[in-house]
Amino acid sequence: MVDVAMVGAGQTKFGNHTLGLKGMWAEAIENAIQSVDHGFQPSDVDEAFIGSIAFGGSQLGNTAALLTEHSGMEGVSVRRVENACASSGFALRDAWMAIKSGQADVVVAGGIEKMNDLSASRKRYWLGVSGDTEWERLAGLTFPGTYALTARRYFHEFDSTHDDLVHVSVKNHMHGYENEVAHLRKQVSFEKAQSGFMVADPLTLYDCCPTSDGASAVILVADHLAHKFTDTPVWVKGSGAGSDHLALHDRPSITQLRATQSAAAKAYTTAGLTAQDIDLAEVHDCFTIAEVLATEDLGFAGRGMGGRFAREGEGRRNEGEVTINASGGLKSKGHPLGATGSGQAVEVFKQLRHQVESQRQVRDAEIGLTHNVGGSGATCAVHIFGRER
């Protein structure tokens, strides 16, 4: 079967942008094209998959066609992929499958979200559209609420306290501080993160990722074309996806994400690898408790040991077996919903090619993983990348 190579990757800075949708997407595509060593033309593209929730509703229908039109890809077969915050993780998977199936040779996968040009009330409305509207949202829950329910239950079931989440926050801010494209480039002390403004008890402001603008894109090609574009492709070695009940109350357990477990199992199987092989993982830390669960569900820590994993600094860059969120994660790098999954792939692409800022480089990085979750865990896409085919 065809192997899939990533030959280019680019993104905007995540944060507040004066550029609109078209400008941000064009910048991400421009950066992705420029990262291709031997040159790339938009006309080379067979298919494009663009993840977005269309936050705010400025271009709800035919978003993808508008974006390809403004990035030199007129006429390309394109569609918007929507799976909440996992939209571009699934765009990446769709692109991978398009090449694997032999239907396309050159595919763009990316994502975009413009979140910070809305009124406060409209933004708050859109932040809650991906949960269970009928039975969760109208019981007063937004995502801070659902993850707060999870965190309190996790503390009840396991040897863990809110301080473990503080460790996650401090680590990710430390990693993101040196990342030029991160939204929140500031270090946070343990004491400050411990005493943040309470958003959804027990989660404070320092447990929550920011709302960010941003766009990101990667260029995938079939194996026979990889060396036409670069001498150092990054291989997409594994891809997996899963889903679960939309609402927390329908899940057997709320302290583990079955969608992640299912996606990870499939990705490890297709890659022929295990969690022990991973050098760096970009995990979906929309809230700090989500990173704790992810370290368990992806196999880096045992069940109930994610809190201790964070407490003991296992995920800090170059200190443990695996570096978790070298980019700063959603917590510091930012979370432009639809752009987050492909943005994780951009980070892994650069890490595996040793192209990040020198102080951020994960030592001897050979294998990387991305983990992109939709909502409170209804959908998840996991990808595994390697320097070797």
Add this chain to the structure above:
Amino acid sequence: MCSAYLWKGALILMQTVYNNNGNFACSQYGEEWAGPDGDRITLAIALLKQLPSGSVNINSFESRLDFPTSVGIQELIEASTNWTISEDSESYLHGHSDSYLVAVTSSSEEPNWPAFSPNMNKTESQQELIDQWSKEVQGVSQGAYVSQAQHIVASSSRLGLKAQNDHGTMVWPPRQLNSEGARIESSTNTLSEPATILTWTRLSSAGAPSEFSGRAPLLDGVSTVLVAFEEGPKGVFMLADDEHEAPEIDGKVRFEVRRLYGQDGMMHYGLKAVLCQS
């Protein structure tokens, strides 16, 4: 001759007035206010649930509502109590035209309303909350919403905790097809109270959904609990009457019909959890 007592700790004040052949109720805040999420409908449902069930005529009550409702009064009462609505009934549901007083009497005539003594003081935000409800009802959805049809089709589950039986497994909230692709029968079994708190949170006004963004600051946030029913299903509910008490994991809650939110010119009702007295 009358007797007055506090029903279930804090919800309503109730009087049985024998020489007026009726039962009367108001909120714990007295006649002028029915609390942060109460009104004549929630009081009437609470009163009816306290009385032996039967049939009741609601003709005079229907004109005493603050706002149009997404689910009709008959459906609201029948889904949430064991009472049926009948024009031929010799029991009559009344609502006071100005005050938050309700009654069930044996006469269609306006009753002589008794006086109540509130056991809770008015809150500073009382008028602001009343105004906020009016403003909220006039608001429109900014996109996704729960339609009136959805409220109606799920009313027995939303208001009466009716669960489906899928080959012996209780299912709530309602589902369409089971894992074998077969349609699950409509909801007939009632989940039992109290339920057990699995986890809870209190959202600041910054963390609350936009539907509650006007009221959350006045209430200093909103609390939500995830609970497990004895029959197996779990559910998420807003907490009511929790001004002076915090929930705890493994604590118990019961359920009351309250206002959930207003939108598109209608008031939407559903069940909220109330902490059981320890």
